[in-house]
Amino acid sequence: MAYRATARTEAHRVSTRQNILSAARGLVLAGGFTEVSMAAVAVRAGVATGTIYRHFSSKEALCAELFCAASKAEVDRVRRSVEGPGNASQRLADTARLFARRAIRGRHLAYALIAEPLDPALEQQRLDFRRAYATVFRSLLEEGVANKEFAPLDPHIAATALVGLLAESLVGPLAPSSHALSGSGQQHLIEEISNFCLRAVACNRMEKNE
Amino acid sequence: MAYRATARTEAHRVSTRQNILSAARGLVLAGGFTEVSMAAVAVRAGVATGTIYRHFSSKEALCAELFCAASKAEVDRVRRSVEGPGNASQRLADTARLFARRAIRGRHLAYALIAEPLDPALEQQRLDFRRAYATVFRSLLEEGVANKEFAPLDPHIAATALVGLLAESLVGPLAPSSHALSGSGQQHLIEEISNFCLRAVACNRMEKNE
DNA sequence: CAAAGAAGTGAATCACAATTCACTTTATAA
DNA sequence: TTATAAAGTGAATTGTGATTCACTTCTTTG
Numbered sequence: 208m209a210y211r212a213t214a215r216t217e218a219h220r221v222s223t224r225q226n227i228l229s230a231a232r233g234l235v236l237a238g239g240f241t242e243v244s245m246a247a248v249a250v251r252a253g254v255a256t257g258t259i260y261r262h263f264s265s266k267e268a269l270c271a272e273l274f275c276a277a278s279k280a281e282v283d284r285v286r287r288s289v290e291g292p293g294n295a296s297q298r299l300a301d302t303a304r305l306f307a308r309r310a311i312r313g314r315h316l317a318y319a320l321i322a323e324p325l326d327p328a329l330e331q332q333r334l335d336f337r338r339a340y341a342t343v344f345r346s347l348l349e350e351g352v353a354n355k356e357f358a359p360l361d362p363h364i365a366a367t368a369l370v371g372l373l374a375e376s377l378v379g380p381l382a383p384s385s386h387a388l389s390g391s392g393q394q395h396l397i398e399e400i401s402n403f404c405l406r407a408v409a410c411n412r413m414e415k416n417e
Numbered sequence: 418m419a420y421r422a423t424a425r426t427e428a429h430r431v432s433t434r435q436n437i438l439s440a441a442r443g444l445v446l447a448g449g450f451t452e453v454s455m456a457a458v459a460v461r462a463g464v465a466t467g468t469i470y471r472h473f474s475s476k477e478a479l480c481a482e483l484f485c486a487a488s489k490a491e492v493d494r495v496r497r498s499v500e501g502p503g504n505a506s507q508r509l510a511d512t513a514r515l516f517a518r519r520a521i522r523g524r525h526l527a528y529a530l531i532a533e534p535l536d537p538a539l540e541q542q543r544l545d546f547r548r549a550y551a552t553v554f555r556s557l558l559e560e561g562v563a564n565k566e567f568a569p570l571d572p573h574i575a576a577t578a579l580v581g582l583l584a585e586s587l588v589g590p591l592a593p594s595s596h597a598l599s600g601s602g603q604q605h606l607i608e609e610i611s612n613f614c615l616r617a618v619a620c621n622r623m624e625k626n627e
Numbered sequence: 628c629a630a631a632g633a634a635g636t637g638a639a640t641c642a643c644a645a646t647t648c649a650c651t652t653t654a655t656a657a
Numbered sequence: 658t659t660a661t662a663a664a665g666t667g668a669a670t671t672g673t674g675a676t677t678c679a680c681t682t683c684t685t686t687g
Contacts, residue, residue: 209629209630209631209632209684209685209686209687210630210631210632210633210684210685210686211632211685211686212632212633212684212685213684213685215684216633216634216683216684216685219634220633220634223634223635241537244673244674244675245674245675245676246674246675249637254635254636255635255636255637256636256637256675256676257634257635257636257637257676257677257678258634258635258636260675260676260677261633261634261635265675265676266674266675266676323534324534324535324536324537324540325534326534327451327534330534337589358612358616360609360612360613361605361609364586364606364609364610364613365609365613367585367586367589368582368585368586368610368613369582370585370589371581371582371583371584371585371586371589372578372579372581372582372585372617373581374581374585375577375578375580375581375582375584375585376574376577376578376581379547379577379580379581395571396574399570399571399574399575400574400578402568402570403570403574403575403578403617404617406568406616406617406618406619407582407613407614407616407617408616409616419655419656419657419659419660419661419662420654420655420656420660420661420662420663421655421656421662422654422655422662422663423654423655425654426653426654426655426663426664429654429664430663430664433664433665454643454644454645455644455645455646456644456645459667464665464666465665465666465667466645466646466666466667467646467647467648467664467665467666467667468664468665468666470645470646470647471663471664471665472664475645475646476644476645476646
């Protein structure tokens with residue numbers, strides 16, 4: 208017997224793995240998953256293509272891990288916001304604003320996670336991601352409906368609609384590209400979207416005026 | 418001189434072209450644009466792959482023509498609904514219902530047009546398609562805002578949000594697959610979405626009660 | 628130092644679908 | 658009938674990018 212993995216080698220292994228992962232992340236941030244080719248990742252990480260396969264079984268596995276980590280982080284942020292202080296309406300407005308701000312900032316990442324065409328293998332990840340968002344909103348809606356703060360809506364359907372409207376108006380094909388918006392333009396967009404969300408779930412007391 | 422195109426040959430040319438086009442349409446209806454490969458189209462149309470290139474310069478050209486025709490038809494239907502009778506709220510509700518009904522019926526087509534990951538070449542078509550939808554809604558919103566039927570919202574942003582919420586809740590990854598919905602389930606979904614849209618644009622007179 | 632197991636390398640290979648093209652068939656008109 | 662032009666054919670080519678693998682380099686331990 209002449210060789211056994213040791214703490215030092217293990218640490219090096221992990222560090223190379225992280226290095227590859229963050230090279231891939233850099234490519235996604237710069238231009239979405241389209242930019243991620245094994246060759247490009249290898250160059251950016253300063254390793255050979257073969258090396259990537261010592262750490263990830265396939266491109267798919269690499270992308271899946273990346274997507275999973277990034278989307279978890281995003282959802283967690285939104286979840287914390289939903290679980291924050293204030294009544295349901297305030298938290299909905301705050302969360303919509305947070306979502307909007309993050310999407311405007313990290314446009315490429317948001318686009319990659321929410322809307323970018325991906326190969327089918329990653330679609331399952333995206334499904335989980337959007338489902339997670341919808342679940343977060345749903346719990347907020349259920350609370351608001353229960354205490355009559357919101358209209359008597361179907362929480363699942365409304366949550367899905369909220370995710371859809373946020374996604375489309377911020378990262379969909381019609382969304383203004385972030386550099387096209389002045390600071391006040393961004394502020395306007397954020398407020399319009401937040402108000403849209405609030406109205407969409409609000410009790411409509413119009414009938415009292417008829 | 419010994420050959421010139423004649424009415425009969427021209428007719429045959431057109432018919433083959435249509436035949437290829439509808440073979441491709443059949444594949445999209447059955448499983449989206451992913452299913453469209455030149456080989457599959459050729460088999461379905463009963464011609465050789467080379468023949469397709471006598472009628473379309475590339476796969477991209479074929480898909481673009483298909484996408485364009487299908488999306489024009491959809492948008493026109495929605496436009497007619499928006500230009501129908503009644504006040505702005507009624508027309509918005511009717512249009513949302515129409516959109517929902519059509520999406521539930523022709524699920525694969527709606528998904529292919531609105532949400533399916535496509536190669537970048539077709540994204541321009543989709544951009545136009547969604548922009549067309551947004552424009553249709555926008556004119557309705559402008560009218561409603563002008564006559565105080567709707568809240569003083571930004572018509573462009575709100576129109577984008579409406580398109581997004583309709584798309585996501587009906588054909589997005591979280592949408593219930595149509596066969597999973599009973600007739601009454603479909604009705605419930607349609608009404609919930611229509612109400613969501615109405616609330617989202619409605620004047621909120623809550624302040625009168627405070 | 629020598630043996631042995633990992634990790635790293637990158638050119639070669641493979642997979643897959645779009646596209647081409649030399650050839651065959653079909654239609655037309657002199 | 659025959660020359661001509663268009664339409665049709667499908668095997669071969671091409672392009673792209675993931676994956677493999679024979680080989681080299683690095684680490685560890687006896």
